[in-house]
Structure formats: structure tokens, C-alpha cells
Amino acid sequence: MSAMHNESRRDFLKISALAGGGLLLGFAIPGASRFAQAAGEFKPNVFIRITPDNRVTVICGLSEMGQGVHTAIPMLVAEELDADWSKIKVEQAPADPAFKNPFMGFQATGGSSSVRANWEPMRKAGATARAMLIAAAAETWKTDKSECRAANGMVVHKSGKKLSYGRLAAKAAEQPVPAEVKLKDRKDFGILGKGAKRLDTPAKVNGSAMFGMDVRVPGMLTAVVARAPVAGGKVASFNADKVKAMSGVKNVVQIGSGVAVVADSYWNAKQGRDALEIKWDDGAGASLSSEGIRKTFGELAEKEGTVGIKAGDASTALAGAAKKLEAVYEAPYLAHACMEPMNCTASVTANGVEIWGSVQAPGLLQIILSQVAGVKPEQVKVATTMLGGGFGRRFGLDFAIDAVLTSKAVGAPVHVVFPREDDIKAHHYRPASVAKFQGALDAAGNPAAARIHAVCSSISDAAHMPYEANGLPPMKGVDGFSVEGLTEWPYATPNLQVEWTKNEPPVGVWFWRSVGHSQNIFFVEGFVDEMAVAAGKDPYEYRRALLGKNPRYKGALELAANKAGWGKPLPAGRGRGIAVGLSFGSFVAEVAEVSVAKDGKLRVHRVVCAVDCGSTVNPEIVKRQMESAIVFGLSAALYGEITFKDGKVEQSNFNDYPVLRMSEMPKVEVHIVPSMEAPGGVGEPGLPPLAPAVVNAVFAATGKRLRKLPLRMV
Amino acid sequence: MIEFVVNGKRARADVPGDTPLLWVLRDTLGMTGTKFGCGQALCGACTVHLDGQPVRSCTTPVSAAAGKKVATIEGIGATPIGKKVQAAWTALDVPQCGYCQSGQIMSAVALLSENPKPSDADIDKAMDGNICRCGTYNQIRAAIKDAAKSMTKGA
Numbered sequence: 001m002s003a004m005h006n007e008s009r010r011d012f013l014k015i016s017a018l019a020g021g022g023l024l025l026g027f028a029i030p031g032a033s034r035f036a037q038a039a040g041e042f043k044p045n046v047f048i049r050i051t052p053d054n055r056v057t058v059i060c061g062l063s064e065m066g067q068g069v070h071t072a073i074p075m076l077v078a079e080e081l082d083a084d085w086s087k088i089k090v091e092q093a094p095a096d097p098a099f100k101n102p103f104m105g106f107q108a109t110g111g112s113s114s115v116r117a118n119w120e121p122m123r124k125a126g127a128t129a130r131a132m133l134i135a136a137a138a139e140t141w142k143t144d145k146s147e148c149r150a151a152n153g154m155v156v157h158k159s160g161k162k163l164s165y166g167r168l169a170a171k172a173a174e175q176p177v178p179a180e181v182k183l184k185d186r187k188d189f190g191i192l193g194k195g196a197k198r199l200d201t202p203a204k205v206n207g208s209a210m211f212g213m214d215v216r217v218p219g220m221l222t223a224v225v226a227r228a229p230v231a232g233g234k235v236a237s238f239n240a241d242k243v244k245a246m247s248g249v250k251n252v253v254q255i256g257s258g259v260a261v262v263a264d265s266y267w268n269a270k271q272g273r274d275a276l277e278i279k280w281d282d283g284a285g286a287s288l289s290s291e292g293i294r295k296t297f298g299e300l301a302e303k304e305g306t307v308g309i310k311a312g313d314a315s316t317a318l319a320g321a322a323k324k325l326e327a328v329y330e331a332p333y334l335a336h337a338c339m340e341p342m343n344c345t346a347s348v349t350a351n352g353v354e355i356w357g358s359v360q361a362p363g364l365l366q367i368i369l370s371q372v373a374g375v376k377p378e379q380v381k382v383a384t385t386m387l388g389g390g391f392g393r394r395f396g397l398d399f400a401i402d403a404v405l406t407s408k409a410v411g412a413p414v415h416v417v418f419p420r421e422d423d424i425k426a427h428h429y430r431p432a433s434v435a436k437f438q439g440a441l442d443a444a445g446n447p448a449a450a451r452i453h454a455v456c457s458s459i460s461d462a463a464h465m466p467y468e469a470n471g472l473p474p475m476k477g478v479d480g481f482s483v484e485g486l487t488e489w490p491y492a493t494p495n496l497q498v499e500w501t502k503n504e505p506p507v508g509v510w511f512w513r514s515v516g517h518s519q520n521i522f523f524v525e526g527f528v529d530e531m532a533v534a535a536g537k538d539p540y541e542y543r544r545a546l547l548g549k550n551p552r553y554k555g556a557l558e559l560a561a562n563k564a565g566w567g568k569p570l571p572a573g574r575g576r577g578i579a580v581g582l583s584f585g586s587f588v589a590e591v592a593e594v595s596v597a598k599d600g601k602l603r604v605h606r607v608v609c610a611v612d613c614g615s616t617v618n619p620e621i622v623k624r625q626m627e628s629a630i631v632f633g634l635s636a637a638l639y640g641e642i643t644f645k646d647g648k649v650e651q652s653n654f655n656d657y658p659v660l661r662m663s664e665m666p667k668v669e670v671h672i673v674p675s676m677e678a679p680g681g682v683g684e685p686g687l688p689p690l691a692p693a694v695v696n697a698v699f700a701a702t703g704k705r706l707r708k709l710p711l712r713m714v
Numbered sequence: 715m716i717e718f719v720v721n722g723k724r725a726r727a728d729v730p731g732d733t734p735l736l737w738v739l740r741d742t743l744g745m746t747g748t749k750f751g752c753g754q755a756l757c758g759a760c761t762v763h764l765d766g767q768p769v770r771s772c773t774t775p776v777s778a779a780a781g782k783k784v785a786t787i788e789g790i791g792a793t794p795i796g797k798k799v800q801a802a803w804t805a806l807d808v809p810q811c812g813y814c815q816s817g818q819i820m821s822a823v824a825l826l827s828e829n830p831k832p833s834d835a836d837i838d839k840a841m842d843g844n845i846c847r848c849g850t851y852n853q854i855r856a857a858i859k860d861a862a863k864s865m866t867k868g869a
Binding site: 064065066067068197198200201202203204205206207208209210211213214216222247264265266267270337338339340341386387388389390391417419420421620624627628629630631632635653654655659660661662663665667668 | 730733734737740741742744746747748749750751752753754756757759786787788791800803804807808809810811812813814815816819837838839841842843844845846847848849850851852853854855
């Protein structure tokens, strides 16, 4: 393979002629990072491989965790390349700084950012490749490029003769790189906004899809780790004599997170782990309890916090208000409970570190694991597999650090596997939060003031990120992740103040699908519903009137209400609730229909969702992602809660950390607001409005106002 | 030594009889299509068929499989119902992350083998043990119904 850098005309393209006559195009697409980046040498970050068999392979640095990114990214390329979709393949890229996510500054998939970050770069890459294929055809036919066009994987001459991309690939590699390419008008899109089958489906229905759990490396051993039952606890002493004699056990080693039992199979490692005798030094965390956390947060919420945003003078307006409302909302710690329990395979040798696994942040792993193993970042190779769910959890580093330390200790490749109980107890929780709301209504019942004070831990601190890492306008001393969803308060309110108090019980917190929006939009949409009720107005009409200056919120709200038949009679005992929220650049409104049985059993019958996510790549995947987030949000709203007693997590598996099952699944309808705006995210924004829509529906059905998750009627 | 048949082929495992069938499939026989989700028969990701009956392989000791026929996701496409179920799953693009889908498909094939025209209540009952965190339940239900229809047509 010969490569040449084509930097004379623009710092954009690297062409490699492949052995056998193929073409590998590597594009360096500039991305604006939020963080400082050194001006680097030319490094391609988009790769398209065209081979003589007409196969077009898009090499993708993003992790597929169900959100459809391994279909969406190739669609962006295929649209502008005029590729034949049936010939498109996607291949996972290794970890490389070239694939850095412009939203984050390192290679990672999260924050519903993939399509937002790649909407233009991937299309430009496709358009550039198309232009070079057309130039190659024109040269072959000794004609002008203007007489040739691309369609469905072929270049077609006006006379009707055709050449496939596969046959043109070698010659295309010799063409000059066009200085500028014109992207298609949206009206000419043949793939984008219309849909294509998911590329990952076949392997996921026949069992051949390779997840982190399925990695098998020659000489690999499996480890299960005994971890401190109390967060922050340390091993005081342990006795592994008995365990070392057990069937299949190869080694027992102490690592940072506890004691790893290394064996020839998972089952033997797990049996060994369970038989370990360990004395733990629990440390200061031993007194941790959920009641204590709630009490502390609740007391702090009554005090002043650090002001994040302030418009007008909420305190004065509240003091002089004719009608005032006060409410305290609460959200619990939540585990992700991905279907694939956390696991990771590592091989540490003198040459460096190799990682195989289901990870969201290979770029972050390169940085952190190089420090853990004492090697250079480029000596950390990461092969990303399919992810059996991510939801933010696989942005984590803990499972990979365990694997690296264990492999280093035993001198063999090691697959560290978390039993489900370890996964649930692993202290990467959505932060619990308590928020105090004070509202004032004017004579017409409209909001005159809102003052909100949220108390929770900082995810940015936990992840060693700056407080503005969520991309919203920076606030001095306030973690954006803690108050996102509060600060975007969309309803016309002349006096608004949002405060935050950080409190850090010894609980590990982490990103969880939709992050701060997951609790904060629940709080806001519950409280606004209370304002509507206090004003004696219909909750939908009340919101609608106050969203006059926010047309995209209003558009989503109206579409959801219309499709749900807002205002039409419901069967006896049912109630309807509505909520709307903005997160990750997308506006989502949801209407839930619920009933509450005599025994207090809450049932959600139907959820109607309207999403304005701007331009869509694959509408079917957009709809599925909304439905997915609705189910994830409903599991959390009905059941999700991690609690602590005597420092220990009280939940362990799906019996005591239940999630929604088939028989509880509501009917879900998703409608997309037609839009020419830039794309918004879709993996997360469907989640935040679900809990408040349900809570508001419960109020409509029963007159009971729930302000605490998970929802308990009695 | 425990002997049984997996997807029509003879298999042997030299492991203690109380080893769960799941880990014999995955670690001894290298068949990773059957997934580990909870280890307590709570999530259904590890569902396989034992003499045609759906079982949670994570809590089924391999000794219980001795001399019996085990069917897994790797082989289910070779059966007429399995093929139709996989085709329905593919046509509707059911999977998202896909990790639970081996178990979902094995439970669906077991249901349709017993009951070729399941009602919604039948589907709820047969599939309630299979968790999907991506929330593909409505698509799973639709795919089961499509597979049932294609079985009637094909009959």
C-alpha cells in the first residue's frame, strides 16, 4: 500500500492506493473542539475504502450501542457518494486520536453527538470521493466531467455508458483532490431523511455479533473481582489459600478495586471470587444511608445556593407575589443496568497495552490507561466491539482499569467480567437530586417568578471534566451537568433564578442517559404543571401560551397534543399528562395516558411523542430511539432506585432493581416534526419528558401530585 | 464427561456437573451467541432450548443436559420456525444494541412452536422473562405476529 499526502491544495485528504486496485480515502475533517487542541500534523479521521468488488466500506470511529450510528454514519457518506446502499459496509475503527469527537476532544460516543458532529464532515467526505470517481471516469472516457454523473454506485456518461465505482477506484486514487465540493440540496436526497435498513441487524439476529463479553484472545484468562462492599473501602487482609486450590483457578491478585480471582473460565473465576475470605476496611463510607443523603440534600435545598443564572429579581418578585407556590422535587440514584454487564479484556506486555471491549470512550481509555500502565498513549491499542447497551455507563474506565491491572499482575490477557450484582453495585450512578421550587403567578396566572435550587453531586468532578463540559453557557462555580434542563426554563417568566449546591456523599456518580436533563426536566415539567393547575388553566394550553418565543418547543408540544387527542374524553379512570423538554439540540414533547388501580398499581397505557430533531438521517431509527428512551425513562420512573444502608448498595440484580417488561409496555407513537434545521441528537432526548408526562397524567387521573421518583402511589 | 447434542452436533464437556450450561456453551464450547445477562434466571438473555423447551441456561446445570438436545441461537435458523422468526426480526430491524436478542428469539421460537397463533396475552406470558433495556418490546411483539403469519402462509 502506498500513501501520499495531498497537502498542496488543502489539508484534507490522504489517498492510499490499495493492493489489488482499490482506493482508500482518508479525510481530515476539521472539527471545532470545545477544548484546546494543539494544531496537529495531517491526520485523516474519515476513511472510505472502495474496492474492485464495488464494495464501499465506511470506517467508523464511533461505538454502536443500539443507537444506530453504524448505519447513520454510512448513510451520510453514501448520500453524497451516490453509493449503492446494498454495497455499503461499515467497519469499526481502532482507537486513534484522529477520530476525536469534536464535542469532547477525544474519541468517544456520547452526548447524542454523533450525527450532530458528523452531519457535514461525512457528507463532504462522500462528495469528495464522488468528485474523484467522476474525474476518473471522465479521464477513462476522454471526455469532460460535466458529461458524467454519479448514480447508485456507478458513474454514468450522457451516452449511457457506465463504470462501477469498483472499476474506477484505482484511477480515482490518482485524481487531484477537488478544492471545494458542493453538497446536495436536501430536496435531492435519496437516502437521508428516507431511511435504510440497519447494517448491524443480520449479525444481531443470528448470534454472531461480537460484544465485549464475546472477546476471546489466545491465552486469555477470565477474572472476577471481589470489590469493597462500601464505596471507598479497602482490603484490610485476605486469604486466598483455599481459592487457589479450586478447580480452574490460576491466580489471585490484589488490584486497585479489590481482589481479582483469575481462572480458566468465568464460572470458575466466579466460584473462586465468592469463596474468597476478605476483611474489609470500610472507611468513612460505612455510615452512608439514603435517608441521611435525603435529609442533607433537603436541608441544603432550603438554603441559598450558588447562582447559575439570574434574570430579573426572583426574590423580590416572590416576596411581593399575590399567589405563590412551593414544592420540593426528588430524584434517586440510578444504575444503567445495560444488558451486557460491564467487562473488558486487556493484554499488558512489554510493548504496551491492548484492549478489546464494549467501550464508549476509546480515546479516553488511551489517555487514562497509558497512565495506569505506565506507557505512552499511542502504546494503548483499543479494539471496540459492539456494545450491549451503553447509556453513558460505558464511558466509564473502571472495568478497563481492572482488566489492565489484572493482566499486568498475572502476565496474560485477562477478561474481567462483572457478575450482574457487581454491575449494579458499581457506583456509577445517575446522581440523586433534591430541588426546591418557588413560583409566583401574576394576576392572570402567568409565571411572574421562578426560583429553583438543586442539590446534587457533580458529574464533571467525578469525570475530571470542566463544569462547562456539557456545552451550555458556562456558569461560575456551577456544574452544567447538574442544572441542565433547569437553566433552559423555556416559559416566559420575567424573574428567574437557578441555584446549585454541590454535596458529595461517598457515592460514585456518572453520566446516565440524558444526564442532568433526566431529573431536571422532570422537576420543571412537574412544577409548571402545578403552576397551570394553580392558575386554573389547562396544562397544555398554559404551556403553549408561554412558549410563544420558543417556536420549536411549541411545535413539538402541539404535534404531541394533537396526535394524542388532547382534550378528547378518555375511558373512566384514565388521565392524560403532557411534558416537553429540550436536550442535546432536540425538542421532545410527550403525552402519557395512565390509570391507577385500586391497589395503587400504576399503568401507562399509551405514550405519544413528538420530536423536532432538525434534519433527520434515518427517521425510523429516530422513532426507535425515542421509543427506547421512553422505555428507559419509564423503567426509571416506575422502579429505578439505588439506595444505601450501612454504606452498602441495597440492590443487586433485576429482582430488586426491576425494569420494564413486555407485559407492561405501553403503546408508543412517535411523530417527527418536519424540519430543515441542523440535526439534533436522538439517543437521549426522548427520555426527560417521560417521567413528568406520567406524573402529570397521574395528577389528571387521581388528583394526586407526585414529586418524587420512583413513583409510589401509596 | 458430560455428553449432549448442540444444534444437531455431539458435544462433550469435562466439567463439574453443576456448571451452568451457559458457561459450558460460552467458555468450553466457544459458542458466544447465547448471552450472559444476570446469572439468576431473571433476564432471559441466556435462553436456549433443552429438548425443545426454553430454559435459562445460566441456572441450568450442565448435568441436566446430559443425553439431551440443546438448541441455541447459532443453530435455530436451521429450523423452519427459527428461520421465520429470524426473518421477521430482520425485516422489522428489531434489534438495537442486540445483546438480549438471542434470548428473545429463542423464547419467541419456543412460543411459536407451542402456539402458532399467539394472542397478545400469550406473547406477554411467554416473553415477560426476557428483558430488553433498549425497549424493543413493541417491535418484538410485531415480529412474533409477523412470523406467526408467515408460518400460516408457509403451511
